[in-house]
Amino acid sequence: MCGIIGYCGPLDAQTVLLNGLTQLEYRGYDSAGIALFDENSKIHFIKKVGKVAALRKVCEEDPIVSHCGIGHTRWATHGGVTSENAHPHVAGKVTMIHNGIIENYKELKEYLQKKGFVFQSETDTEVVAQLLEFHYNECHNMLEAVGRVLRRIEGSYAFGIICADYPNALIAARKDSPLIIGCGEGENFIAS
Numbered sequence: 001m002c003g004i005i006g007y008c009g010p011l012d013a014q015t016v017l018l019n020g021l022t023q024l025e026y027r028g029y030d031s032a033g034i035a036l037f038d039e040n041s042k043i044h045f046i047k048k049v050g051k052v053a054a055l056r057k058v059c060e061e062d063p064i065v066s067h068c069g070i071g072h073t074r075w076a077t078h079g080g081v082t083s084e085n086a087h088p089h090v091a092g093k094v095t096m097i098h099n100g101i102i103e104n105y106k107e108l109k110e111y112l113q114k115k116g117f118v119f120q121s122e123t124d125t126e127v128v129a130q131l132l133e134f135h136y137n138e139c140h141n142m143l144e145a146v147g148r149v150l151r152r153i154e155g156s157y158a159f160g161i162i163c164a165d166y167p168n169a170l171i172a173a174r175k176d177s178p179l180i181i182g183c184g185e186g187e188n189f190i191a192s
C-alpha cells in the first residue's frame with residue numbers, strides 16, 4: 001500500500017503535502033514525490049527514492065511558494081525502484097500520481113509508441129499520463145480527456161492529476177483503490 005495526498009487552498013501546499021506523506025508512511029513505500037503550481041502557475045516536481053525525510057530535505061532547501069499540489073508515496077509494481085519510475089509522471093501539460101495497477105498498460109503503451117510517444121519510465125502510470133496528454137490534445141478539455149482515458153484503461157486506480165492549463169485545480173479519479181475528497185471552506189483535499 002502506498003499513498004496519495006492533494007491540496008488546494010490558502011495554506012502552504014508544500015508543507016501540507018509533505019506532512020500528509022509523512023502521515024501515510026506507515027503503509028510502506030519505496031519512493032516519494034510531489035508536484036506543485038508556483039505563484040506563476042508553473043508546475044514544479046520533485047521525486048526521490050527513499051524516505052519522505054529525504055524528499056522533505058530537498059524541498060526545504062529550495063521551497064516553492066504554492067497553494068495547490070499533489071504528493072505520492074510509491075510501492076513499485078511496474079518498474080524498479082528508481083527516481084525515473086517514482087511519481088509524479090509528466091506528459092506534456094499533464095502531471096499525475098497513481099496508486100494501483102493498470103492491467104492493459106502494455107497494449108496502450110504499444111498504441112502510443114506507434115504514434116511516436118516516447119516513455120521516460122517503466123511504469124504503468126506513465127502510460128496513463130501519456131494517454132491523457134494524447135486525448136487532451138485531441139479534445140482540449142481536461143475533464144473530457146480524463147473521461148476518455150478512464151473508458152480505455154482497465155485495473156485499479158486512484159489518480160491525482162494537475163494540468164498546466166488549469167492552474168490551481170486538482171482532478172481526482174478512483175476505481176477499486178481508496179481515495180477520498182475532503183471539502184473544506186476555501187480549501188479542498190484528496191487523500192488515499
Ligand code: GLU
Pocket residue numbers: 002003073074075076077078079085098099100101102123124125
Ligand atoms: N503501478 C504504479 C507504479 O508501479 C503505482 C504503484 C503504487 O500504487 O504506488 O508506479
